Amino acid sequence: NQPLHYPTARRDVSVIDDYHGVKIADPYRWLEDPDAEEVKEFVQEQVTLTESVLKTCDTREKLREKITKSFDHPRYYAPFKRGNKYFYFYNTGLQAQDVLYVQDCLEGEPEVLLDPNGFSEDGTVSLNTLTISEDAKYLAYGLSTSGSDWITIKVMHVENKIVEADTLKWVKFTSISWTHDSKGFFYSRYPAPKEGENFDAGTETDASLYHELYYHFVGTDQAEDILCWRDPENPKYMFGAGVTDDGKYLLLYITESCDPVNKVYYCDMSAFSDGLEGFRGRTDLLPFVKLIDNFDAQYQHIANDDTEFTFLANKDAPKYKVVRVDLKDPGSWIDVVPESEKDVLESACAVNGDKMIVSYLRDVKYVLQIRDLKTGSLLRQLHIDIGSVTGISARRKDSIVFISFASFLTPGIIYQCNLDTEVPDMKIFREITVPGFDRTEFQVNQVFVPSQDGTTIPMFIVARKNIKLDGSHPCLLYAYGGFNISITPSFSVSRTVLTRHLGAVFCIANIRGGGEYGEEWHKAGSLARKQNCFDDFISASEYLVSAGYTQPKKLCIEGGSNGGLLIGACINQRPDLFGCALAHVGVMDMLRFHKFTIGHAWTSDFGCSDKKEEFGWLIKYSPLHNVRRPWEQHPEQPTQYPSTMLLTADHDDRVVPLHSLKLLATMQHILCSSLKNSPQTNPIIGRIDCKAGHGAGRPTQKLIDQAADRYSFMAKMLGASWNE
Numbered sequence: 219n220q221p222l223h224y225p226t227a228r229r230d231v232s233v234i235d236d237y238h239g240v241k242i243a244d245p246y247r248w249l250e251d252p253d254a255e256e257v258k259e260f261v262q263e264q265v266t267l268t269e270s271v272l273k274t275c276d277t278r279e280k281l282r283e284k285i286t287k288s289f290d291h292p293r294y295y296a297p298f299k300r301g302n303k304y305f306y307f308y309n310t311g312l313q314a315q316d317v318l319y320v321q322d323c324l325e326g327e328p329e330v331l332l333d334p335n336g337f338s339e340d341g342t343v344s345l346n347t348l349t350i351s352e353d354a355k356y357l358a359y360g361l362s363t364s365g366s367d368w369i370t371i372k373v374m375h376v377e378n379k380i381v382e383a384d385t386l387k388w389v390k391f392t393s394i395s396w397t398h399d400s401k402g403f404f405y406s407r408y409p410a411p412k413e414g415e416n417f418d419a420g421t422e423t424d425a426s427l428y429h430e431l432y433y434h435f436v437g438t439d440q441a442e443d444i445l446c447w448r449d450p451e452n453p454k455y456m457f458g459a460g461v462t463d464d465g466k467y468l469l470l471y472i473t474e475s476c477d478p479v480n481k482v483y484y485c486d487m488s489a490f491s492d493g494l495e496g497f498r499g500r501t502d503l504l505p506f507v508k509l510i511d512n513f514d515a516q517y518q519h520i521a522n523d524d525t526e527f528t529f530l531a532n533k534d535a536p537k538y539k540v541v542r543v544d545l546k547d548p549g550s551w552i553d554v555v556p557e558s559e560k561d562v563l564e565s566a567c568a569v570n571g572d573k574m575i576v577s578y579l580r581d582v583k584y585v586l587q588i589r590d591l592k593t594g595s596l597l598r599q600l601h602i603d604i605g606s607v608t609g610i611s612a613r614r615k616d617s618i619v620f621i622s623f624a625s626f627l628t629p630g631i632i633y634q635c636n637l638d639t640e641v642p643d644m645k646i647f648r649e650i651t652v653p654g655f656d657r658t659e660f661q662v663n664q665v666f667v668p669s670q671d672g673t674t675i676p677m678f679i680v681a682r683k684n685i686k687l688d689g690s691h692p693c694l695l696y697a698y699g700g701f702n703i704s705i706t707p708s709f710s711v712s713r714t715v716l717t718r719h720l721g722a723v724f725c726i727a728n729i730r731g732g733g734e735y736g737e738e739w740h741k742a743g744s745l746a747r748k749q750n751c752f753d754d755f756i757s758a759s760e761y762l763v764s765a766g767y768t769q770p771k772k773l774c775i776e777g778g779s780n781g782g783l784l785i786g787a788c789i790n791q792r793p794d795l796f797g798c799a800l801a802h803v804g805v806m807d808m809l810r811f812h813k814f815t816i817g818h819a820w821t822s823d824f825g826c827s828d829k830k831e832e833f834g835w836l837i838k839y840s841p842l843h844n845v846r847r848p849w850e851q852h853p854e855q856p857t858q859y860p861s862t863m864l865l866t867a868d869h870d871d872r873v874v875p876l877h878s879l880k881l882l883a884t885m886q887h888i889l890c891s892s893l894k895n896s897p898q899t900n901p902i903i904g905r906i907d908c909k910a911g912h913g914a915g916r917p918t919q920k921l922i923d924q925a926a927d928r929y930s931f932m933a934k935m936l937g938a939s940w941n942e
């Protein structure tokens with residue numbers, strides 16, 4: 219490929235920070251201001267460069283066509299019952315956003331209740347959250363614009379579909395929970411950010427601090443909302459509230475980071491003679507009792523029978539367990555379902571009055587059981603194939619529950635399970651089929667790969683049947699590795715097109731930092747041990763080469779967000795091991811991430827450069843600070859960085875675009891532009907989207923276009939050929 223003309227970005231060598239005595243230059247600091255003309259020019263130049271490269275990727279239009287065709291199939295989501303109505307989301311195939319339907323019974327005539335596609339021409343307004351009142355009288359929903367985390371809450375009257383005047387602004391990271399009198403709901407918000415002229419919510423990078431819990435009465439202005447809780451002494455604290463099934467208690471969850479730990483306070487609302495009316499206009503907060511007032515563990519409410527509360531918890535149980543406490547005797551906790559030796563207790567949901575559906579993760583595959591809510595004893599194993607339970611739609615009062623399932627070769631099945639019958643049947647309620655996808659052509663296997671320190675890392679490998687292990691296959695390896703998040707089997711439309719038409723092998727490595735084996739696995743890939751994530755991913759890559767699936771120049775690695783950090787760190791540490799790298803919305807400046815939007819909440823996995831010891835961890839792998847010329851590092855075997863695409867978007871206020879912009883400028887400077895005949899001939903480019911964010915709510919067309927761009931780039935750089 220002909221040498222590219224990279225834009226030259228100004229280097230402000232005067233910006234030098236002192237971290238505990240260590241001087242660190244940050245010449246692209248100016249790229250941190252999204253409103254600066256110079257930054258907009260930098261972005262535009264990168265967009266032009268990237269478009270010039272993508273034009274040469276000759277599978278781009280074929281991929282766009284095939285992915286569009288594959289996407290064009292009806293997609294149902296599990297129904298959920300509220301009051302005496304059923305609700306469900308459905309997409310005919312290529313609709314930008316899924317549509318909410320309502321019906322009087324499962325066989326009833328469905329009606330469109332809420333169609334987010336009507337909120338914008340280009341589908342960039344999405345439904346971020348939705349909660350229906352207990353009697354199904356009202357629907358409260360949060361709309362997000364251009365993929366930003368900011369939402370605006372609206373209220374709709376379900377019966378006549380009239381949207382009330384209520385408009386709640388500056389809401390972010392919230393649950394919505396109605397009081398059972400349907401007079402209003404609890405929600406969380408931030409103070410309004412300073413709105414300069416033409417303020418474009420979601421492009422600002424200000425830190426999100428001082429979260430507050432409010433109660434909104436339907437039919438009133440937000441200004442009259444009742445402030446229920448806040449904690450100005452702890453600006454990082456975040457508040458989530460939920461009304462218990464009996465309508466009696468308000469549970470307040472307090473978190474201060476992304477660690478699976480939270481405080482639990484409760485308020486007995488039955489003590490209020492007239493609901494929250496009595497609190498109108500008052501300035502004191504709601505009277506909460508502090509059940510758990512520390513961050514030692516995570517507690518998630520499952521059910522309560524008056525003062526007897528059942529929680530899913532990880533207190534002294536890194537693989538989680540079900541516990542119970544009586545509010546009258548808050549010191550004595552009992553185990554209802556003890557922690558399992560091997561399996562991670564992933565979820566527990568009270569159903570059919572006296573039962574609970576629990577899901578376990580066993581070597582990254584799901585196990586589903588019905589247990590007695592009181593005693594925890596096992597009643598029934600629900601058989602499911604290798605794959606993921608992607609949703610359990612059930613309430614304690616329901617005897618009919620819906621279980622959503624998907625896997626690498628199963629686009630989606632919704633099972634209907636009647637818990638009243640002796641043997642609960644798992645009947646197929648809906649099944650998603652993808653045009654042109656024939657599962658019999660593919661095989662999935664799971665291997666366990668030793669990492670550098672001997673830890674075995676699970677990896678799923680999806681390939682066409684009977685491929686020769688001759689190292690000839692283009693291979694796409696994906697991982698995440700953080701925040702206690704488990705990457706379990708899922709179906710991907712674009713991936714099926716890659717395996718079908720480019721002969722690609724697709725792999726997911728369940729590296730440390732995730733939740734695959736519980737809290738120990740998460741901690742083993744965090745803080746001082748974050749390097750384990752990179753070691754695991756490199757070992758997984760080396761396995762794919764040594765086992766004959768692929769070879770370095772045919773191996774593409776991909777990850778997003780914390781997974782984008784993974785990609786950035788790995789191409790710095792082993793530029794020789796990969797032919798292509800795709801890093802989505804990566805956290806790339808590990809010394810400054812905590813200063814922007816919600817980044818301060820991530821110090822639980824990363825640490826913080828404000829602390830000397832933690833600065834020592836971060837400076838060693840921070841992508842932005844570890845770009846070096848491989849041909850200078852190892853003159854004996856001249857190598858270069860893989861072809862690299864950094865993807866970001868202007869309204870990403872989860873991981874602000876400055877991370878990718880600063881890394882892009884740094885890589886292009888060090889590796890590409892500043893040397894005349896630089897050995898770096900593999901392109902280093904950025905795909906910067908507009909009216910788009912971190913990922914949630916992305917409209918179908920943008921999903922397709924991005925997939926066509928990144929995978930046609932991959933195909934060209936790996937030399938993969940198209941077979942019809």
Ligand SMILES: O=C(NCC(=O)N1CCC[C@H]1C(=O)O)OCc1ccccc1
Nearest residue numbers: 391456473475476779780816819820872
């Ligand atoms: O920040 C996150 N989640 C973590 C997240 O989005 N991360 C963590 C690292 C970068 C990015 C990612 O990997 O998607 O969600 C916001 C939130 C809500 C409630 C309490 C705390 C925080």
